[in-house]
Amino acid sequence: MSQTATTDLGRELVPANAQSRKAFQDQAFQILSSRFEGILDPADRWGLTVILPGPKLHEAVRFLRDDSEFQMDLLLDVTAIDYLEYPGHEEARYAVVYNLRSQRNAARRLRLKVRVEEESPSVPSIHDLFKIANWQERETWDQYGIVFAGHPDLRRLLNHIEFQGHPLRKDYPARKRQWLSTNDPLVDPMVARLKANGFSVLEAPTANAPSVEETDLLGKVSREQRNNVEKQS
């Protein structure tokens, strides 16, 4: 156990203060606006959010991570905002927000935002730039129904495979209940995983989950009970 940092990542630490934050924000916005057509998001009063056109996103994130001096190497979060009936909102219904931070300089925090139209909501995936983006994009797809084009495995993450709809959309009723019965066999992702690890799969088991009717026969849930749940929702 050592008390000093041993990797390069630990050495160039700069603590944040109001002045260094402001300097970074000015510099970053200037570059993002001139190179990637970024515009300032008026909704952000306390930090820096830059709105980027969707096709520029991947390039901009890669630039911020590798080529620029900023070294924004930590993707904290990917999420979406549903502006349906937001007071005074006239832009596209959704926005996808990418929350970035630099591990080397604490003053460097930045959010990128891509506006997404209601019809066929889609943004390019950045799973190849950050490993964690894979799960974060899956979660955003699950909760908001926004497609991340180029994502290798866009499955639901928090909700069940049989779940219909996207619960964090404003038009999804908070008290709605859905009846979900089969479990996820996870065989397909496992086959993909094994292939990625260098195995070739000769024979995989077929999904063997009980159907809804079988569950009924087992007496666990009567059809009547299930209908009641559907009626309430």
Place this chain on the structure above:
Amino acid sequence: MKVLTPQGEKIDLLTVNIGPSHPATHGALRAFVALDGETIAGTVTEIGYLHRGFEKMVEQGTWQQVLPYTDRLNYCSAILNNIGFCHTIERMFEVDIPERAKVLRVLLSELSRIIDHVVCVAAAAADLGALTNYFYLFNPREKVYGIWEKLSGARLTNTFTRIGGLYRDTYDGFESEVASVLVEVEKGLDDAFRLLQHNRIFIERTRGCCPISAEDAVSWGWTGPCLRATGVDRDLRKDEPYLDYETYDFQTVVGSTGDTFDRVMVRMYEIKESISICRQALTRLRPGPINTTDPRLILPGHGKAYHDMEALINHFKVVFEGVCVPAGEFYGSIEAANGELGFFVVSDGSGKPWKIKVRPPCFTQFAAYADLVEGSMVADAIACLSSINIIAGELDR
């Protein structure tokens, strides 16, 4: 599952669900593995078993009603989650809380961090078969819960902070009780150190077990003790000080290899630092107000509300409409026990949140789990899982 190995050998892989049946997976994590003998050839993880819709439900109530929900994110250190949320909202209001509230929040933060780390360390050793440790560490933890009970009336879900301050002031004898608990924690920690630090079985089961490089850890979005175990010296308390953390004297603890041993040890040394911060906070505790006086946040006192019409209207509006957070979007974060706990908040200026997205530290750590354990043994997978300290509540929200 019949496969050809990368070497071209035809073998039969056995597919097993490690979680939810294994006790180390708390019944809320599913890790589906394909085994070649005892070696893990492939892992797929699934989450969402505890999903209770935090982000949907907070949109139904007022800003103050979010607080009890935040308790339930990380039930090992509920007060830290309260502080994280309140701190974020206070920064949106641009209000400052009084000195005593700050010192108390630091004190409660560090006590929470201690009990959170204690759970992780004790459970990690227990998952490896060493139960004695558990009792050495859990007895002082129980005393901390005693303090929580006296402070807030609840053991696990305290909801002790408020937007703009704290629920109420401390009770008589609080300081001496905290001081004596710190001594007990220190003793339990020393006992645990003596049991683990030179224990051949513990070292051989954890050294070199599921290591991760600093670059990979950053790419996976790791923060907190698990990232520091890889040698990256990052701690929000130092980098972006809040609650006057820059005035406290403490060190960030870093590891070197990022293996299971480092992850456990970083937590054990961090408990020492937290004890030191708690003692410093105790010496700073002076009598004073614990809530801001900003009328946008705080109910007027009874004396005022009964005699002053404006105060009565204010009282009415804060209760019925909730506090009206300025319209806009903000991300605020604190260093929780597990790493950066962030809240991305969208407000439309009304008394209800438009959106609150939690950035849980566990999420990024568990996402990397499949990569971490592939190629190691089943027993290593269990040791690894306890060392990355998964809290299903904030993983699934």
